[in-house]
Amino acid sequence: MTGTKYGCGVAQCGACAVLSDGEPTRSCQFPVESATGTRTLPRSKSRRPA
Numbered sequence: 150m151t152g153t154k155y156g157c158g159v160a161q162c163g164a165c166a167v168l169s170d171g172e173p174t175r176s177c178q179f180p181v182e183s184a185t186g187t188r189t190l191p192r193s194k195s196r197r198p199a
Contacts (some may be wrong), residue, residue, distance in 0.1 A: 150157050 156164025160178040166178045169189045 168192055 156162040156177070158177050159176040163175065165176040167174055167179070167189050168191075169179065169184060170187045173192070174189075
């Protein structure tokens with residue numbers, strides 16, 4: 150996945166935040182197995198054009 154960032158690695162800073170089915174999730178604490186069947190996007194790619 151492009152666009153995600155590495156931050157602290159312990160879910161404290163939010164730099165790794167992604168949206169999983171529209172819910173904010175910290176990817177450093179989100180096992181890839183949990184993403185199966187979900188729509189997961191980097192937060193920077195989730196904004197809709199105006």
